Amino acid sequence: MPEVMESPYKQARDGPSRQLLWELGKLQIDYQEEFQAKLDKDAGDRESAHRAALAAAVVEHERIRRSAEIEREKLEIQIQLERTRREAEERRELEQQQQDKVEKELAEKRKNIERTKAAEIAQMKAIQEHRAEQAAAEAAEQQRLKEEKEEAAIAAKKLEQKQETERLARERERERERQRAQEQEQEQEQKLKREADVVQVVPPLAQVTPISAEIPSQDTQQPKNGTKREAEHSRYILIHQKLKELRRYMADQGRQDLNLKKRMGEMRRTIKKCVGQLTGEKTANKAPRDQIIETLKAAALVSYPHVDITTFLAVPPDSMSESQGPALLVYQLNIFSKAIVSQFINEAGVAPKSADPVGVIASTVFAASEFRWNGIPLIDILIAKYHVACPVLFGIYGNDVTNEGKRRSGWIREDKTGPWITEQRHSERMTGLGAGFASLALRSYDKTKLENPYPIYHFWSSLAGIVNVPPQQASSTHFTVLKAMIENNESRILDFFGDAGILALRKALIQFPQAAESKSVAGKAVTVLPDVLRRDKKLFL
Helix, strand or coil, rough: CCCCCCCCCCCCCCCCCHHHHHHHHHHHHHHHHHHHHHHHHHHHHHHHHHHHHHHHHHHHHHHHHHHHHHHHHHHHHHHHHHHHHHHHHHHHHHHHHHHHHHHHHHHHHHHHHHHHHHHHHHHHHHHHHHHHHHHHHHHHHHHHHHHHHHHHHHHHHHHHHHHHHHHHHHHHHHHHHHHHHHHHHEEEEEHHHHHHHCCCCCCCCCCCCCCCCCCCCCCCCCCCHHHHHHHHHHHHHHHHHHHHHHHHHHHHHHHHHHHHHHHHHHHHHHHHHHCCCCCCCCCHHHHHHHHHHHHHHHHCCCCCCEEEEHHHHHCCCCCCCCCEEHHHHHHHHHHHHHHHHHHHHHHHHHCCCHHHHHHHHHHHHHHHHHHCCEEECCCHHHHHHHHHHHHHHHCCCCCCCCCCHHHHCCEECCCCCCCCCCCCHHHHHHHHHHHHHHHEEECCCCCCCCCCCCCCCHHHHHHHHHHHHHHCCCCHHHHHHHHHCCCHHHHHHHHCCCCCHHHHHHHHHHHHHHHHHHCCCHHHHHHHHHHHHHHHHCCCC
C-alpha cells in the first residue's frame, strides 16, 4: 500500500477555514486510497484469469500430447504387426519353395530311374530285333540305298523349288509392306499438311509481317481413333511443325537483318554450350544456368520480329490481352528445348541419375516470369519435342514389329531413308527421355514464389497411360520408359502421392508386368525393381 499523505490541518480545530481545509484534505486522501484499492483488485483479477487460462492451456496441451502419444503407439504397433506378418509370409513362402524344390528333385530322380530302366529294356529289345532282322536286311540293303538316293534327289529338288517359291513370296510381301508404309507415311504427311493449312503459314521472304496463326480448339480437332490422347498428341505435333516454320522464318529475317542474324547465332551457340556443360553437381551448374537465363532475357528484349504466342500453346486461353510476343525469345526457347532433349538422350540414356540437374534447369527456365507470356509458361515448346521423340509418355504407341508401329512408338531411322536404329540405341534413347520426363514433372515449388510450369499431375497421367495399356499390346518401349520414370524417383513419387503412390508403384512394377508376361529384357528389368526397393529402401509393395 502506498504511503497516505498526512494533512497539515488534521488537528486544526480553532476555525471554520481550517476545519474546511482539513475535511477537503481527508476527502482527497480517501479518494486516493479507494482508487488504489480498485487498481489492486483489477490487477489481482487479471492475474487470476491469466493463471486460470495458462492452467487450462497446460491441461489441453497435455491432453493433445497424450493423444498423439497414443496414436503414435498405435501406429508403431500396426507397423510392427505388419512387419511381423510380412516376415511370417516370407518365411512360409521360403519354406514352401524349399519344399517344392525337394519334391521336384525327388520326382526328377524317380523319372531318371524310370527312363534308365525303360532305355535298358528298349535297348535289349532292339538288339534282339536287330539280330532277327539282320539277315533279311543285308539282302535288301543295296536296293534300299538306291531307292533312298533317288528319293533324296527328288525331295531335294522339290525342297529347292519350295524354298525359291517362298523366297519370292517373301520378297513380294516385303515390297507390299514397304509400299503400305510409304502410303501410310504419305497419308500422315498429308494429314499434318491439312492440319497445318488451317493455321496461317509463315510469310515469304519478301514479306516482313510476323507469323500469325491460331491453333484450332480441341473441339475442331479430329482425333485419331476418337481418343482424347490422340487429339492432344495432334496439337503438340502441330506445335512442332509451327516451330519448324518459325526456324525458317527467323532464318529469312536473319538474311534481311545481318545484325539479327549475328545475335541469333551467338545466342544459339551460347545456349547449346551451356546446356552441354550441365553436370550432376549443383554448384557447377550455377554458372551455365545463369548464362542461359541472361541469354534468354536478352532475347526477350528484342521486340521485333514478333510472333503470335498462342501458336505455340497446346491450349490457348479464351482471351489474351496481347498475343504478339518476341519471336527471338520463342526461337531461343526452341533451341534450348532441343538441347535439353539431346542432353537427356546422350547423358541420361547411359546414366539416368544425370537427368535430374538438367530437368531442374529446364523447369527453372520455364518457371521464370521473364519467359512467361501473360503469366502462361511456354513449356509446351519443350513438351512438343517430347511428343515427337517419346510418344508412349502420352499414350501413343504401336506394334514395334511394323514400320508404322515403330514410328508411333518413337523409333527413329539411321537416316531419312535408312534402316531403323538398333534396339540397344532405341532403349538408351527411351531411358534418357523417360528419366528426363520424370525430372521435369516431379518438381516441387512449395518453397519458392514461382509457379510450377509443368505440375506433377502430368507425371501421374503419363504413368497411367503406360500401365493401362492392354497387356497384349505392351512393348519393350513401354517397359523401358516405365523403368526410367520410376527408378531413382521412388521417394519423390511417395512424397507427392502418398498412399496412392504406393498403389501406383505396385501396379507399375508388379501387376502390369505380370499381366503383360513380357519376355523382353526391358520387361524383366522392371520386375526386378520391387526386389531392389525391398532391399535398399525397405519398401514392400
